[in-house]
Amino acid sequence: MCGIVGYIGQRDAYPIIIKGLQRLEYRGYDSAGIFLYDGETMHLSKTKGKVEDLKHKSETSIDISGKLGLGHTRWATHGIPNDINSHPHSSNSGDLVIIHNGIIENYESIKKALQERGYVFESDTDTEVLVNLIEEVKQKEQVKLGKAVQIALNQVVGAYAIAVFDRTKPDEIVVAKLGSPLAIGIGDNEYFVASDASPFIEFTNNAVYLEDEEMAIIRLGKEIKLRKIKDDAIAYPTIQELQLNIEEIEKGGYDHFMLKEIYEQPRAILDTYRGRLRVNQGIIKMAGIDQNLEKFLNANRIIIVACGTSWHAGLVAEYTFEDLARVPVEVEYASEFRYRNPVITDKDVLIAISQSGETADTLAAIKMAKEKGAFVFGVCNVVGSSIARETHAGAYTHAGPEIGVASTKAFTTQITILTMIALKLAKEKGIFSESRFHALLTELEGIPAKVEKVLESNVLIEQIAEVYKDSTNCLYLGRGYNFPVALEGALKLKEISYIHAEGYPAAEMKHGPIALIDEQMPVVVIATRKGHYEKVISNIQEIKSRHGKIIAVVTEGDEMVTELADHVIEVPETTEALTPLLTTIPLQLLSYHIALMRGCNVDQPRNLAKSVTVE
C-alpha cells in the first residue's frame, strides 16, 4: 500500500523520483522520503505528509544532485506516520538503503534476534528490520548485495516489492517482488523502478513486470539479471510495450482526478464494450468467455468476490446474472470468503472483480478458489496486474488509469462488462428471443450518450450539495438493481467527505434506520420508473411523514416523486438492468461537491489508499 520509485542512469534522479512519487501518491500519502547518491555522498530526506512536503523539505535541506535515487510514498502499516518511520531506511552501517511496499509478517522475531546480536533500530517499521537482516547476511556470508538480498528474503514471511542500494556497489540497484507489484522501465543506458509504469512513461515504453518470487540486479551499462528468489534459477525478462499515455495520467484541465474520472465515464463505458458489443451482428464477443463458455454454462453457481466499490459492482451483477441469465450467484466480501472455509467445487465459477488487480484479499480468495478446483475469471482494469495474471481467464474493463482514490469509472465499467457477460450467457442459454437480445444490445450501446446527459445535471447537483454540505448523517435508499447503487452512493460520501452515510434496501428502512429520520436527515432515494416504483414512493411517503429531506434520483419526466421530494435529479429512461449505469453518476457528483465544500482532499481522502495490498 505504498508507492516506490527508483532511478539509475544519466539524468538527474531527483525530478524523476519526485514526479514519480506524485503519480504514485494514490497508493499511500501519509509520509514520503527520498534517497539520492551523487557518486560520493548519500543524501536522505524524509517527512511526514505528502510528496509536496517532501519536495519542500528536500530542496531546502539536502543536495538534490545525483544520478541514482530511490523514493517512497507511504501508507503506514507498522509504526505511525512520522519522519522516522518514513522510508527509505538505512542499515546500521549506513551502507545499505531500502524502500519497501508490503509487510514483513515475522519481523518481530527477526528484530529480536538482530537486537541480541547488537543491531539497533530507530523506527518501528518492519522495513528497517529487513535492511539490517540483508546487511547481516552480507557481512556474515561475505556475499554481494544480490545474494544477500536473496538469502534474507528466504528468511522472511510476508509481501514485498523492494529496491535496495549498497554504497559499496554504487552502480546497481537490487529489486525483488512477492505479492506487491514492481515494474522495471528500460531506457537507453538508464533504468527505472516503480510500483507501476506511470513514473517512467515519458521516458520509455519498454518495461519488465517482475513475477512473484523474482528478483533483479539492475546494473548500469548491463542487461538486467533476473533470478528466482527461492532456488536461484535464472529467469528471462519479458519486455512489454506499454500502452499508457501521459495525458491519461494527468488531470487534463480538471481540478481533481475524481472529477475527471466521473466525466470520463461515457468514454470509459464505450471503451469497455468497444469491439465486444456488435449490435449489427447481434453478438457479444469476449475472448475470455468465448474460450470458456462451457465452464460458465455448466456452472452450478457463480461466486463473485471483491472488496469495496468492486463488491458493489458484484452486487449489481448478482441481479443481472440471476434476472437475465438465470444463473445462481453469491457475492462475497473477499476478506470474509477467504477465511470462511467455503464449500467450493470444480463446478463453481468464481468471478473476481478488482480495479487495481492488486487487492490482497481478492488475490488470496482467488488462490484459494483455484486450489479447490473452481474456474476463476477476473474483471480487472489494470493490465498485467497480479489478479489479471492469477486468474484462468478474464476481461479487462479498459477504463484507463483511475487515480482518484474514490472509485468512479471503475464501477460503471465493471457493471458494463458484467452485464455483457450476463447477456451473453442468457443468449447462449436461449433465454432471450433475437429481438429482445438485439434491443438490449442497442440500449447498452446508447448508455454513454445517456451518461453524458446525466452529467449535464452537475450544476444542479452542486446546488443541492450546498444545502447538505454540513449534514452529519445521510441515508441512501434503493431497491432491486439500485440497492447496490445506494450502497455505493453512501460509500462515496463517507470516504471523501467524512459524513456518516448508510446505504439500505428501501424497504428495510422501516426495520431500524427509520428511527434516524428527522428534519436534519437527508435521504437520497433512487426512484427510477423501472423497478419497484410504487413501492419506493411508499418509502418516500414514510420519510416525508417524519420530516426527512428527500433528494430523489428519478426518470426524466417523473411527476409523482417530483411532487414529494425536496430535490430531484433526472436521469434518462433505460431498461431496468442498466439503470445503475445512470443513477450512480449523480451520487458520485453529489459526494464530490460536498467533499469539496467541506474542504476535504477529494483525490486523497484521509487514511485511505488506492490499492489495498495488505489484508
Ligand code: M6R
Ligand atoms: O482495486 P479494487 O477494485 O480491488 O479495490 C477495492 C476497494 O479497495 C476499492 O473499491 C475502495 O473501496 C474504493 N476506495 C472505493 O471508492
